[in-house]
Amino acid sequence: TGDERRMARRLLECSLSDKLCVVQQKQYEVIIVPTLLVGAFLILLGVILWLFIREQRSQQQTSGLHGISPMPSTRDPSCEAAGFGGNVFGQLETSVESLLRATTPALAKLQVPREHLSEVLEQIHNGSYGAIYRAKMHTGDPAKSKSVVIKALREPARLQEIQDFLGRIKFYQYLGKHKNLVQLEGCCTERLPLYMVLEYVAQGDLLSFLWTCRRDVMTMDGLLYDLTEKQVYHIGKQVLLALEFLQDKRLFHGDVAARNILIQCDLTAKLCGLGLAYEVHAQGAISSTQTIPLKWLAPERLLLRPAGIGGDIWSFGILLYEMVTLVLAGAPPYPEVPPTSILQYLQRRNIMKRPSSCTHTMYNLMKSCWRWSEDSRPSPRDLRLRLEAAARTANDKAVLQVPELVVPELYADVAGISVDSLHYNYTIL
Template sequence: PLLAKGKLPEDWQVLEEQFLCMGRYGPISRATLVRRGSLGPSLPVILKKLPAGGGAGEEMKHFIELMKFHIQICTHDSLVKALWCQSQTLPLCLVLEAMSLGNFLGFLWQTRQGSVPRKGHIHVLTEKKVFAMAIQIARGLDYLTASQRLIHGDVAARNVLIHQDLTVRLCGLGLAGEVSRRPAVEAAEVPIKWLPPERILKHPVTARSDVWAFGILLYEAVTLGAPPYPALQPSEVLPWLQRQHRMEKPDQCGDDLYRIMRSCWQWKASKRPTFSQLIDQLDSHVPRANEAETLAATERLDLSDYQRTAGVSPREVQLCLSEP
């Protein structure tokens, strides 16, 4: 019944479907939804499909759960919303709202190259804009953890989408797990550099496990997509953290923002702030945030080096670089 509510109305049709990349379950495409016989506006969307030949057994079950999750849970303004789904015929398909500038990490990499014009706009980032985007993401995570009792499990810039007005929304939500249980996202599937110590050590996770990763996301935003722990290989991160080291304050990062990052990286999860507290802290510092200087990066980002240093898969890099 839940999926029936999300079924694409018969008077709408999908046009201009264009392959972007392969996702976890199958092809991800961009497309346009139009109403048959209507001169009204079209609707840009993202399609996630489970191919007819690849939908047996567990894969099909997981994809159906993904569709249910998006329709039932992803209703908050800071989460990417499901518009419709196709669950009665193959291929199974989830229709998600599109964000005009695509992946946030890819956007940060583009911004490194000198405020590259995107679709007629020139986008620049300041520390103040980072604060505004961080508040939006924290609100989405607060909704998940406090209202829905869920852990996202893979909070990172690569799992955020961005619109041309610089609003941002969390994606990568279909694998979220219940608070106090092991998240459905296995630790091996999430790069170590975004994991809190308790997940690396396979200890119980809590809502504040996402808080640690949120601090890493703040680092990504203010450094325009630099890999965390840039001097360390992924295997070196846990011993380094156990020696009570933490990343230093990045260039162009103010003291207030850095203090918030450090509060997210408390070894004991219980000492980390909640997302509600983070929203209050971020909001209180917005008036003092730097809005005069444009964030920039002097060093060139080599994507193969990034992949190796960050410990992410080639598929993840491809997803980040896909055009919106």
């Protein structure tokens, strides 16, 4: 064949003692074939690795969408889930640092040295943004240290969570001081972790206070204390002052209830749970993710119409009912109506009947709050003036008292809320 002739010619050109041509021919066979095999193996290995990495990235993206992001607080979890590199991490760390640098000067007057918050007394609650502690805040003078509540933003925190937490602190700053709102004592925002420092109200929430009042003998700081009709007006007036304050700033509370009012030993009431007010301030509307117990909502809220101060007035009528009955027999409002049926109950123009412990004057105030049309309900100021007039002739001797003890689990089930929400705690605001 042609190949054999070419090989023969190549061998004739060589001497018998010269094996160079033969050796070269075998070297090509020995080197080229293994090289091709190794190359094919490397290409196949590269394809397999590429497919494996692509699958891992796909799984991480899916995890990121479901909120699984075990990352340092200065990195954005969504970027790590997408598989971005270290340069992006550096940019995110810089963005968090830049955000804190830009925000801290605006909050300079509120900054509290972290070493002044070193003595943690107890963990009160574990909220949606992180743990809530009761601690001692030192003012430089040991005799002037005081109990405060520290709301800590959990770590790792996403950039959006950091922005939201800072926004809530700024919202408190915007509101300013009011004796019937829980006050912001300060903050720590110059670096992570972020802290919001709130005033501590020793007696806790009004709902727990009302349940305590059900006992035959109640004491606060060693002093005997009973709840009378006049004191109900006193507490109600303070809540309305807080609602007036919010209305003047074109805001509303959105969840007026005994569980969202803190009470001091002198019966000073402080409205807390201002998360919905913050959302209205920041976004112009209430988020669809907020869950409010149905039995405290006005009809327009149940019908998903725009909320306003009139809805707070409706809820205030429920609050009066809570106080007058001391949450009668351990049950919340409308004890005979399932939470999911409350709208149909109200659409039939039903309202709660007058409790035996309630005067006609008090009940008329409740009914004015429960008018179907939002526009026909009194304003916070008008209602406060009516409460003040009623308080002047109210009974300050007869004690509101119900002997039965409360079963929190039963109460929560009938109210349509979680048992955890009944424990004394401070919400995000």
